[in-house]
Amino acid sequence: MFTDAQVLFQIAGIGIIVALIHTILKQMGKEEIAQFATLIGFIIVLVIVINGLSDLFNQIKSVFLF
């Protein structure tokens, strides 16, 4: 349960840091690099979420006798 909650903080942390990087790069006038930073953060979180989702669906499949 503790390790599960860690994922939550991980995602929130990545989100906050990415927002920070986005703001800083925007202030520096590097609009396109800011977009790329946001995109890459998005992909990292997406990988975490997809892993969890596949885990969940496998569990459902095994429990509900599909």
Added chain:
Amino acid sequence: MDILQIVLLGIVASILYIILKDTNSSFAFFLIIVTSIIIFLAIIHQIGIIFEMIQELGRNANVEGLYMETILKIIGIAYIAELGASLTKEAGLGAVAKNIELAGKIFIILLAVPIITAVIEAIVSFLPSV
């Protein structure tokens, strides 16, 4: 106490969601998905135990295995459809959520077809033959 942990997890997730919502709404949505996944993974073991018990009762009552299996599958479909529908509604896609619910209902009816035909056949066999 597992329930306390789950409730605390929900509270922490909502606080993080409120922090993240304004700066980065896509990450906030991922947060919702991950929270629901974690909570379900925490309870799926208990669901398995309950299903074992239900199947044991059905076996003792000589209920046909097909029927029990169908009921369990229907519960699974209902849960998955509900999860997908609520997540899509949360993301603002109400129409897609409605369609997912419709798909869940259709699949449930499809699974229930053998049971419905069995019931109708039983009723027909009660009728006196002319």
